[in-house]
Amino acid sequence: MSTGAVRVLLADDEHLIRGALAALLSLEDDLLVVAEAASGPEALAMARAHEPDVAVLDLQMPGADGVKVATSLRTELPGCKVLIVTSHGRPGHLKRALAAGVRGFVPKTVSARRLAELIRTVHAGNRYVDPELAADAISAGDSPLTAREAEVLEHAADGAPVAEIAERAALAEGTVRNYLSSAVTKLGAENRHAAVRLARERGWV
Amino acid sequence: MSTGAVRVLLADDEHLIRGALAALLSLEDDLLVVAEAASGPEALAMARAHEPDVAVLDLQMPGADGVKVATSLRTELPGCKVLIVTSHGRPGHLKRALAAGVRGFVPKTVSARRLAELIRTVHAGNRYVDPELAADAISAGDSPLTAREAEVLEHAADGAPVAEIAERAALAEGTVRNYLSSAVTKLGAENRHAAVRLARERGWV
DNA sequence: CACCCGGCATGACAAATGTCAGAGACCGGT
């Protein structure tokens, strides 16, 4: 079994890409696509049913994103290595992914041949993170926000007025403004909305 | 020549997808991928060099998006039909695309086989728009915003303060506030930031 | 223990934003 083909699960909501990828990976003698999924929950179900060696997950999928699926797989199928592919490499996601026990994290700009190599790499027990994404994550550093600051900023994400945030967080309006101000200062933003964008980009909310 | 293979240009910034797609389309006897591009400008250059029959363009690419490329192609290579594929189907983009003379507009959730069919469809001179995207566009309706309202809202998109918007648009601050207020009311939003989001979703900015 | 530091929380004040009523320009219809 260890010398047999690597059994692969493919999960991506874009049928066009998933199908094309399945076809290309099938050209590799030592890779076998045993299941495909178009959503997070479906990916989990397929993984339980087929117990693949490697799961190739898109980061953004309906239902549950790649990292959430990886977290569930971590406990349910410890032997299944997870490789995440993504279009928009946001630093915070990489951090979350590694915390979830993901073994590989690459942007979709890699070639199919390279992806096949990486599937073998993670199957062999090694890790691989795209160097550019890693650099971004390192330069972004850890979140300087305290728990409350992050919480309030999250509530402010959809442009809600302070009164609404205060109610949802059970705080006085002045307090909410205070946390927002503090977060804005720490992030070096012009106002809270720019702060939300920045925190999003760095994956801190 | 009219009975020969359809010459196709493929443009998508995600190498993984572009390569996979090229491989799958090559399996079709009557389709021939003659060029690939990873950015808007590159797509234009490739189109000039190879004069394809059909250009399959991703909507979101670095440099110039699919619609911009289509606009340029419209005048430079009138014989080249354009088919746009997209991950996130935002209604306004569809409208812009049709105005730019695009012949087909589909989400990436279609299968490769279906895409091959559609390439033949547009090459034959017919149009095709994904029914679901079309329904969204119709239900979204036309933009209720006036030219100035849309312009001001666009300047406000990145969370800039009113003073900055006023300077960039060469208007008094009061006027800017007025346009923003009007736009917010028309869109039924709580504040200008929510208004920006809504307008974005509907493709009105 | 006494001390200091950082996070949490608040209200008061200053600054930015949202709302309003109204004046002039332009266009299409009568």
Added chain:
DNA sequence: ACCGGTCTCTGACATTTGTCATGCCGGGTG
């Protein structure tokens, strides 16, 4: 030529938001 409507633009006013000084609590350090 006239009128009604819409778009454009403005300043004045009310509301919301951002900033500041301050007090409280708990966790480390000397």
